[in-house]
Structures are given as structure tokens and as C-alpha cells.
Amino acid sequence: MRSHPGGEAHTRRLIELAALPQGVSVLDLGAGAGEALALLRGMGYAARGIDLEPRGESVERGDLLCTGFPDASFDAVLSECAFFVSGDQRGALREARRLLKPGGKLLLSDLFFDDPAALLRAAGFTLLCAEDLTDAWREYYLEALWRGDAPCCEIPKGKCSYWLLIGRKDG
Template sequence: MAFEVGSEAVDTAEIGRHYDERSPIGDVLRDGQIHMWYWYDDEDDTPLAEAIHRLGRKVTDTLGLRPGEHLLDAGCGPGATAVFLARTYGVRVTGVTVSRFEIDTARERVSAAGVGDLVRVEYGDYAALPYPDASFDAVLALESLQNAADLDVVLRELHRVLRPGGRLTLSDFSLESSAEPARVAKFMDTLKLRELPTTQGWLDRVRAAGFSVEEHTQCGPRVFGRKSKYIRAAMARRDEVAGRFGEEAVTRFSQNHLGFFAPRPDQIGYVIVSARKVRHDQSPREIPRERTRT
């Protein structure tokens, strides 16, 4: 199940321009990671950058990465997550994105961190990857599948490049209430989303692509539900950001994100799904049972 806006898919070049326009300021505000945040409650005084890193750790921990493994970071952003994973787990990371700004920034970040032997960042469309079958031990899609022109095609492509037994973890927005659809439509238009699946919809799509879902978590109240905390944290740094990018750029950045904040906190969820590409020699009894967390 999914909430859809229109029937026209946004092309890859437009998605690239979308992130080229928004990522420079987002990169500064969010310390190199342009994904969402995670606050436990309104009294949680964790700084914005750490709240964002906290969510990144929560998502990537589910991959169970081991030294020497090869990870595909599908929609890698400005590279901070890839650097973190290479340093923390000793894995090789291939990151792909359609944003030229993100490629250049990620490569600079990788070089500055001294992990160029482990991390490679390339221009790449995750709907048509240039890699052979079974190239990767794990795939991470951290808030990147939301922009897929055809989600089912992308999930099948990620399944193809994973080795049998390899793991997929995705995290993304989910539809939790279809009330007041105009609010949801503004949100989707702002983020260039063609559709917004429910939690069950995400699980169904992952399974349809051939994966076995092993765990899923719905943590929307601590993510989108804390959007007011993000607004306060961002406003506290407005003068600093304006001094770097200019008042006009900050105003345009703010206007471009107005629709993101349109939904009520309970309308938009945030789901983390961990799945595995089943081995051909694995019987149904050997497939791990799924765990659910809320």
C-alpha cells in the first residue's frame, strides 16, 4: 500500500539537481549526513549533529558488518556514513549517488579521513547498477529509496547485486495516517516522492523483490515526530549558515523545505527494514523468523 501523488516519475537528472540544491546547506547543518535525526523525547538535549549520527548508527547497526566485507551504500549522500562504516567496521564501501555535489563532497571527505583505500564514491543510478551479480555482502539504503522512479525495479536491482545470504537494510518515511491528504501531498512534493508506502507496504515490496525480512522497526515518533526540535536547532544556527552561504541562499533553502513540515507528527512514520537474500540451498525452516520493534 502507498499514497501516490500524480503518475509522472521524477527523472534521475531532476533528483540529482534536487540534492545539488539542498545538500550544501544540509551538509553543514547535519555534519555530513543529510538524513533524519533521532531524539528520545522533547527533554533530550542531544545536539542536532549527534541526534543525526545516532539515527545513522541505529540503522547501520542492523547490517551486522564484518571486517573485509563489501558494502554498497545506495544513495550515499555527502559521504560521512561511508567514512564512519569504513573506520568502525573495516569494510570496503562503494557509494553511489546522482548528485554531483555529493560526489565531490564525499570524495573530499573520504580523502581527508584517510580511508581512500576502503571507500569509493561513484555516480550511479541504483535502478541500473554497473556491477555484476553478487558483488556485495551488504546493501545500505538510508533514506534513498524514497526517490525511486520505480521502487520495485530498484529493490530487484539491489537483490541482484547482493550475494546469496547477503543483507539489506533500508530506512525511509512511511505513511501512518491518510487523513488530511493535502498535508501529505505537500510533504511528498517537497521531497520529490512519487509514492509513500505504509510500513506494511514497505515490507510487502521488500519481500516481493525476493528478500526474507528478518527485522523491522517503526520509530516515527522519535524521528519525524521530533521535527519541532530540528526547527529549533536549525534556527539557532541560522546566522552562522547565512554568514557562509548568504541570506538569499538560506531563505531559498527554508522555502524549499516548507512542505516537509506540513504533515502532523503522527502522519509520517520512519521505518527501518532489515532483510536477507536467501541462499538457494536454504530451506524455509532455516530462514530466521522476523522480529518486530516499535
């Protein structure tokens, strides 16, 4: 099942754009069924993932807003379609930054009702890449409404956009 717009193709795109060195540590926040985890591990990364309601054995139970991992634990943090639905997108960005080593990368695909570049900068990231996936979001959203079984059915209506973003923790 596609649990984020664009499915595996967009996960691959996110990983490709981040150009992570081989074998580095990656934490998936809101990992769902663990599909991105499997992909990352298959590519040789040391990947872990947490979710409030894990849907796969590879995913650990945890809250992405308050993970409990020590500061600077990971070289990269990936999250797809989970920060906004957590109900505190800014808090999720803060926790992601805390978890990253200096120079670590954030690989984010998410829904935005605010300017994504400004949000990332305000959270202390340098924006390295941004791709607008709003068309893919519209398609995903309509499919989910049709099925009536996806978290995005509870998302407020209004003008929004969906972005694939790579940020770097500086300073």
C-alpha cells in the same frame, strides 16, 4: 547536515542491527555526501557509495536504479532515505537484491506509503529486523519544511511511515 531522519545515530543503529562480519563489502545506494561511507570505512568495512548527485569526493556518480555493477557484487547494500525519493522504490529494491550475494544483507532506512514488510518480502528478502522511526521522520520532515531545502519537501502528503529494516537475500 542531517540528510536522513535520526542522523548518524540511526546509521550506527542500522549497522549494529545488521551484525555484518568484519571487513565485508558494502555498497551505499544514494550515498549523498558520503557520511555513512566514512562511518563504514572507519569500522573496517570495504565500502563504496553511489549517488545521482554526489556531494562528496568519496561518492561515485551513479543511478541506484541501474548501477551497472555485476550481479552478486556485494555482501551488503545500505541505503538511507533514498529509495523512495528515487521515484521507484520497488525498482530500487530489485536492484539492491540483484547486487547482493546469496545471504547478503540489505540495511534500509526509508519512507513507506505501503506496508514495508510486504514490500520487502515481495522483492525477495527475508525480513530480519524492523524498527518504526516514524516519529523521527516527522521531526525531520518539519525541520526540512522549515528550511525549505531538503528533498522531502517534494514528497507527497499523506499517511506514511518511516522504517529501519534489515533484510536478507535468500534463494
